[in-house]
Amino acid sequence: MDWEVKIETKLKDGILDPQGKAVKTGLKSLGYENVDSVFVGKYMEIIIKDISKKEDASEMVEDMCKKLLANPVIEEYKYELNKMEG
Amino acid sequence: MKAGVVTFPGSNCDHDVYDVLSKIFSFDTDLIWHQKRHLNNYDLLVLPGGFSYGDYLRSGAIARFARIMDSVIDFALAGGLVLGICNGFQILLESNLLPGAMKVNDNLKFVCKNVSLEVNNNKTTFTNHYREKEIIEMPVAHGEGNYYIDKKGLNSLIDNNQIVLRYANQSENPNGSVENIAGISNKKGNILGLMPHPERCSEDIISPGRRDGYRLFSSIVANLKAGGEQIG
Numbered sequence: 001m002d003w004e005v006k007i008e009t010k011l012k013d014g015i016l017d018p019q020g021k022a023v024k025t026g027l028k029s030l031g032y033e034n035v036d037s038v039f040v041g042k043y044m045e046i047i048i049k050d051i052s053k054k055e056d057a058s059e060m061v062e063d064m065c066k067k068l069l070a071n072p073v074i075e076e077y078k079y080e081l082n083k084m085e086g
Numbered sequence: 087m088k089a090g091v092v093t094f095p096g097s098n099c100d101h102d103v104y105d106v107l108s109k110i111f112s113f114d115t116d117l118i119w120h121q122k123r124h125l126n127n128y129d130l131l132v133l134p135g136g137f138s139y140g141d142y143l144r145s146g147a148i149a150r151f152a153r154i155m156d157s158v159i160d161f162a163l164a165g166g167l168v169l170g171i172c173n174g175f176q177i178l179l180e181s182n183l184l185p186g187a188m189k190v191n192d193n194l195k196f197v198c199k200n201v202s203l204e205v206n207n208n209k210t211t212f213t214n215h216y217r218e219k220e221i222i223e224m225p226v227a228h229g230e231g232n233y234y235i236d237k238k239g240l241n242s243l244i245d246n247n248q249i250v251l252r253y254a255n256q257s258e259n260p261n262g263s264v265e266n267i268a269g270i271s272n273k274k275g276n277i278l279g280l281m282p283h284p285e286r287c288s289e290d291i292i293s294p295g296r297r298d299g300y301r302l303f304s305s306i307v308a309n310l311k312a313g314g315e316q317i318g
Contacts, residue, residue, distance in 0.1 A: 011189070015234060018192045018262070042143075068151065071144055071180065073187035074234055 002084040003048045003057045009070040009077045010041030044069065047084070057081055087310050089113040089130040092158065094120045094149045099135035099171065102285045107132070110289060110300070111307050120152040129310050130167045131158060133174030135227070135283060145188055145230045146176030155181065167211060167306065168277045172228055175269070175279030184272055184279045185243070186235035192262025196229040200296070202254035203268055203282060207247050210271055211309045212278045215301035222298035224282035226260050226268075231281040233263035233270075240264060246273050251280055 011017045019040035027035045046064075051057045061079055070077040089107045093100045100117055107113040107130075116126065125131070138149035149155070155177075162168045162183050170178040178184045191197060200223050205216040216222065235243065243249050251269035253259040259266045261281070269280030284299030286292060293299075 015189070016192075016262075018190050018194055018232065022194055068147060069143070071147065071187050073179075073185075074189065 001050070001052050001057075003051065003054075004082050004084050005044075005046040005048060005057075005061050005079055006082075007044045007046065007061070007065065007069060007077060007079040008041055009044075009065075009075045010039050011074055012076050015074055054081065054083075087111075087113050087130070087307065088126065088128050089115045089132065090118045090125060090128045091115060091132045091134055092118045092120060092154055093134070094136070094138035094152060094177075096138045096140055097134050097136035097173070099173075099283065099285060102283075103132050103134045103171070106285045106288045106299075106303060111303055118154060120149070120154050122154050123157065125154075125157045125161060128161070128166065130169065130306060131161060133158070133168070133170040133177050134285075135172030135174060138173055138177065141173075141230070144176075144180070145173060146178075146180040149173075149177045150180040159183065162272075162277050165274065165276050167310075169212065169306070170277070170279040171283055171285065172226075172231075172281055175281055176230065178277065178279040183277050184270055185239050186233055186264075186270070188230045189232040189234050189262075190230050191228070191232050191260065196227070197231075197260040198225070198227040199260070200225050201260055201268075201282065202258045204252045204254045205250075206252050207250045207271070209247070210250055210275050210278065210305075212271070212302055212305055213250055215305040215308065221254050223287070223296055224284060224298055225286050225293075226282050228261070228281055231261040231263065233261075233267045233281075235264055235267075243267075243270060248273065250278060251282070 020038040024038040065077045108115040205220045208216045208218045253266040284302040287299040
């Protein structure tokens, strides 16, 4: 079974995000006065091959996020794991 | 005295450090390619500045898993002297050899200039040729030097006197780091990570009249000669 993973990482709540702050200023100066906050994160797509159980694939993704894809000191992550068709 | 400078793909200060260690301080110095697995008997390891793996994902995140890093981590945990400069500091954080993490500079700019620093702890192997609270000057050159640590971690750094260098004041702080932190050590004091580049201000030919980096290396040498802890 093959799996497609969509992972997002961003700075944890409460940690000032300099990029988000700059983008917010940009949006405001474009006239989007209602914009209250912006967080900039990262998005990754990963394809995992030949794992039969979803729990095993999920465990592997958790591991990848903790070890490399996110820095748990400052970042949080979430992901979507879907079976690939065909 | 034997020193090793680890070269990752994208390191660009490795030769600067090599020059200072070998030519000014007479270290028998090796450049160590990141794909090596084992280390010779070194008295000092340096993780140099640069952009290892293009800074992809996060600065230092991928270098942390280079083949040589297991040996570097073993060496550091056994008490060996490890100095991480700029990207080297980022790698030490990603390796959990030092606490905290780096964020993008507050002003989103790559900052390359001389800054004033305060020597906050001159009792370390790396800084005992400076005076306590001495104001010194070193160049910085980075886009991700915005050191972050949570309140609890910060208190622990303060309690254990691990904040070694600070930017002299808020206006000298080029990146927005917590408490103006520019360099920290581990609890034991054998690992130092700093954003400024001491190797760029250690000899007159490169930075005439400004040699505040020299004493960081001379501190290390004096400690080694005095029989400081060596890991073989």
